[in-house]
Amino acid sequence: MTDRGPLRWQEAEIVGITPVTERVKSVRFRVDFADRFVPGQHVDVRLTAPDGYQAQRSYSIASAPEASGTIELMIERLDEGEVSGFFANVAAIGDRIELRGPIGGAFVWTERDGGPLLLVGGGSGVVPLLAMLRHRAVAAPDVPALLLYSARTRSDIIAADELQARACDEPGFTLRLALTREPGGRRIDRATMDEALARLGRPAHAFVCGSNTFVSAASDLLVDAGVPPRTIRTERFGGSLTG
Ligand SMILES: Cc1cc2nc3c(=O)[nH]c(=O)nc-3n(C[C@H](O)[C@H](O)[C@H](O)COP(=O)(O)OP(=O)(O)OC[C@H]3O[C@@H](n4cnc5c(N)ncnc54)[C@H](O)[C@@H]3O)c2cc1C
Incomplete structure (x- = not known):
């Protein structure tokens, strides 16, 4: 540290x-x-x-x-x-x-923090969330976790094979993708967020990471869905591109 x-x-x-x-x-x-x-x-x-x-x-x-x-x-x-x-x-x-x-001392998670753990990433904003998921798998596999990940297209998904394998193999980990530029694709919206929260349960910790605009939009959705702001931590990569 x-x-x-x-x-x-x-x-x-x-x-x-x-x-x-x-x-x-x-x-x-x-x-x-x-x-x-x-x-x-x-x-x-x-x-x-x-x-x-x-x-x-x-x-x-x-x-x-x-x-x-x-x-x-x-x-x-x-x-x-x-x-x-x-x-x-x-x-x-x-x-x-x-x-x-x-x-960085605020946007961090360890097994001592426990869960449920909600991770919301846009584009390369998934990177620190991937570190949390990799650590969880080794140190706290029983902590329920859900990754809501917005990418442009299927081929833009970072660590796609790893994430799919984790979703299959790791009980308690759920992957939700929002592909904004695929035909019929969508951004993370109120319905996506509500479904994620219903699946995970009330998160003890929510981490949101991506471009400035992505982080603002996703945090607003979390607050609108009733997630207490004190449980939401954000990391802004800059720029205005969304996933
Ligand atoms: C805490 C933190 C962690 C980060 N982690 C990562 C990471 O894991 N992977 C990663 O790829 N990046 C990450 N970034 C972003 C990274 O620091 C740089 O900002 C990014 O690589 C652009 O730098 P550059 O020199 O290539 O572009 P620049 O030469 O600085 O800018 C080129 C153009 O891109 C625009 N731009 C700058 N940053 C962004 C952005 N993030 N999104 C969209 N447009 C932008 C600029 O306005 C400019 O028009 C992180 C940023 C922060 C603050």
Whole structure:
């Protein structure tokens, strides 16, 4: 966590790069805190150009602390995106990238927090929720959890196979997809939220993550559905794109 004074930058080696969807890549780094973070936390990444120009961005950790030795980030390529473009087109295994973390103390869940656990993600906003689900499967498989995940199309679903497998194999985990740009698709709306809440029961914790507009819309729906605001935690990735 962040209570040991200012976090230091470290040079972290890229040990794996794997395509996840057409626009998202999984990038694995070897870091010294790989088993010392809490699901939901993020890291800062800093790139420095030869002329000294620096760009710094935040990326959520997708892996669970049980994944030994490395952390996984999932980075979506944005049009004209300075840092996401670097990871999409330039970064290679063996590169050493400046990184600091883990960061964040509010948007986190551990087995001690219990459930029911409602996770609402739009687009790449699913990444920290994936870390929570991966941790839950190992540390607290009895905690009821539901992921309501909005993506554009079926091929934009991050970790699609893993999520489907978890939904099949893990009692107590339910996956609900809202595909906004598939024929007949829909955004997360009042009916979707009501159905999710009926299925899960009243959540002890609700985590909402995605673009600014997604987080605002989804949190409003939760409050309208009677979920107490003190149980809702949000993480905004910026931008206005929704899932
Ligand atoms: C706590 C936190 C965690 C994050 N975790 C992740 C993650 O796990 N995966 C991930 O892919 N991103 C994540 N982000 C977003 C990330 O930090 C960058 O903002 C994103 O990669 C864009 O940076 P860029 O340099 O590529 O784009 P920029 O060069 O900064 O911007 C390019 C264009 O995209 C627009 N834009 C910037 N950010 C967004 C956005 N999030 N959505 C839509 N449009 C945007 C800008 O307005 C601009 O027009 C997270 C952000 C925060 C604050």
